Amino acid sequence: xxxxxxxxxxxxxxxxxxxxxxxxxxxxxxxxxxxxxxxxxxxxxxxxxxxxxxxxxxxxxxxxxxxxxxxxxxxxxxxxxxxxxxxxxxxxxxxxxxxxxxxxxxxxxxxxxxxxxxxxxxxxxxxxxxxxxxxxxxxxxxxxxxxxxxxxxxxxxxxxxxxxxxxxxxxxxxxxxxxxxxxxxxxxxxxxxxxxxxxxxxxxxxxxxxxxxxxxxxxxxxxxxxxxxxxxxxxxxxxxxxxxxxxxxxxxxxxxxxxxxxxxxxxxxxxxxxxxxxxxxxxxxxxxxxxxxxxxxxxxxxxxxxxxxxxxxxxxxxxxxxxxxxxxxxxxxxxxxxxxxxxxxxxxxxxxxxxxxxxxxxxxxxxxxxxxxxxxxxxxxxxxxxxxxxxxxxxxxxxxxxxxxxxxxxxxxxxxx
Amino acid sequence: xxxxxxxxxxxxxxxxxxxxxxxxxxxxxxxxxxxxxxxxxxxxxxxxxxxxxxxxxxxxxxxxxxxxxxxxxxxxxxxxxxxxxxxxxxxxx
Numbered sequence: 001x002x003x004x005x006x007x008x009x010x011x012x013x014x015x016x017x018x019x020x021x022x023x024x025x026x027x028x029x030x031x032x033x034x035x036x037x038x039x040x041x042x043x044x045x046x047x048x049x050x051x052x053x054x055x056x057x058x059x060x061x062x063x064x065x066x067x068x069x070x071x072x073x074x075x076x077x078x079x080x081x082x083x084x085x086x087x088x089x090x091x092x093x094x095x096x097x098x099x100x101x102x103x104x105x106x107x108x109x110x111x112x113x114x115x116x117x118x119x120x121x122x123x124x125x126x127x128x129x130x131x132x133x134x135x136x137x138x139x140x141x142x143x144x145x146x147x148x149x150x151x152x153x154x155x156x157x158x159x160x161x162x163x164x165x166x167x168x169x170x171x172x173x174x175x176x177x178x179x180x181x182x183x184x185x186x187x188x189x190x191x192x193x194x195x196x197x198x199x200x201x202x203x204x205x206x207x208x209x210x211x212x213x214x215x216x217x218x219x220x221x222x223x224x225x226x227x228x229x230x231x232x233x234x235x236x237x238x239x240x241x242x243x244x245x246x247x248x249x250x251x252x253x254x255x256x257x258x259x260x261x262x263x264x265x266x267x268x269x270x271x272x273x274x275x276x277x278x279x280x281x282x283x284x285x286x287x288x289x290x291x292x293x294x295x296x297x298x299x300x301x302x303x304x305x306x307x308x309x310x311x312x313x314x315x316x317x318x319x320x321x322x323x324x325x326x327x328x329x330x331x332x333x334x335x336x337x338x339x340x341x342x343x344x345x346x347x348x349x350x351x352x353x354x355x356x357x358x359x360x361x362x363x364x365x366x367x368x369x370x371x372x373x374x375x376x377x378x379x380x381x382x383x384x385x386x387x388x389x390x391x392x393x394x395x396x397x398x399x400x401x402x403x404x405x406x407x408x409x410x411x412x413x414x415x416x417x
Numbered sequence: 418x419x420x421x422x423x424x425x426x427x428x429x430x431x432x433x434x435x436x437x438x439x440x441x442x443x444x445x446x447x448x449x450x451x452x453x454x455x456x457x458x459x460x461x462x463x464x465x466x467x468x469x470x471x472x473x474x475x476x477x478x479x480x481x482x483x484x485x486x487x488x489x490x491x492x493x494x495x496x497x498x499x500x501x502x503x504x505x506x507x508x509x510x
Binding site: 030036 | 461462463464465466467486487488489490491492493
């Protein structure tokens with residue numbers, strides 16, 4: 001059987017043509033560009049033939065002019081097949097169900113990848129994600145945005161320097177850069193400990209080496225605190241000096257506190273609008289008020305709907321309005337001083353190493369000008385001021401020898417005299 | 418008057434290698450066994466039945482006789498007939 005794709009795809013019909021002169025009909029069809037094939041004579045007045053479904057309309061005037069009648073015998077091809085299939089509810093239900101399941105599965109989290117974390121941290125991250133409802137099989141609709149997850153995770157995890165959460169289709173990726181804790185210095189070789197800043201020595205603990213300063217001594221930055229050279233000058237030995245030198249250091253800070261301040265507070269009232277976004281159009285579903293509050297902060301969350309790898313032009317949009325209030329705050333001078341002190345203390349604490357202790361503080365100067373209180377505070381702090389300084393034994397030895405030579409020369413000179 | 422262009426065409430066909438059906442507007446008929454007959458350059462169907470097909474040509478008719486005729490394909494210039502082909506006649510008018 002001759003089969004042409006057009007016939008199969010667009011459909012064709014078997015018909016019988018009845019009339020006095022069916023040949024006339026065939027000739028006219030050919031002339032008018034109607035595709036006709038498989039012509040068979042049935043009896044004196046009728047022939048059967050096949051016609052393309054798309055040509056049926058063109059056939060009607062031809063029938064009229066040749067005084068023939070058409071009778072449809074059989075319908076074949078895809079359009080008719082589709083029609084027959086569509087009349088079966090089972091197939092329709094199956095197809096709809098298939099699409100629905102595919103749609104649901106497209107919007108589910110299938111995988112969570114955590115990269116860059118050691119197993120312990122990884123399990124911790126997974127636990128935290130689970131607390132946030134993000135687990136394999138979760139519905140993407142109800143999940144917080146990646147930014148929210150990111151800030152939540154980085155807030156909870158202390159061991160992490162950087163953390164990124166991204167979404168690749170149905171996979172969530174958590175990229176972690178872990179903090180590498182500095183290893184205990186095992187720096188080999190001899191070294192001295194020198195002062196990092198100007199201070200008065202408060203206390204000194206020597207683990208290894210020779211103390212070069214005493215308590216209550218004033219030291220300048222770079223001054224030798226604990227020497228790595230032990231033994232006498234004739235036969236020096238070099239070690240890595242180790243120890244703690246607690247120095248009393250001083251800091252001055254200046255803080256400005258405005259006495260009047262305007263700030264925004266939330267009243268706790270919220271108004272939520274739900275919208276369906278269709279092809280860039282926002283269709284309100286719930287919440288029709290245009291501006292629910294006079295002053296507000298707006299928060300927009302858009303959840304796109306996926307189908308397989310495509311983003312559908314449908315999205316769910318939620319707009320939350322939080323009512324705000326402008327509040328004026330007037331501080332009394334006392335309160336301002338207190339606030340200023342606290343702020344300055346926090347700032348200083350952030351600058352100092354962890355083990356530093358703030359021993360005392362004193363407000364040196366208080367000044368109110370143009371509604372701004374300026375505080376100058378003086379702090380006394382106890383902190384470790386020792387830093388390592390490598391020494392090379394050869395240089396030290398040379399120095400010692402030079403010193404010796406000089407002394408000898410001096411002695412000789414004095415003898416000469 | 419009609420004669421001399423025709424005789425010129427004949428002479429042209431005889432003295433060049435051009436195919437005669439193109440130059441002289443003649444039908445080209447291909448028969449495959451008794452199964453198929455393929456006619457190009459016809460001028461319409463005059464009569465068609467199970468055991469006869471009459472085609473009009475530029476000059477005269479073509480009559481094909483046989484059994485179980487089916488017009489497999491028909492286009493403005495060509496025709497494919499299937500069946501058991503027994504006789505082919507050229508009928509001058």
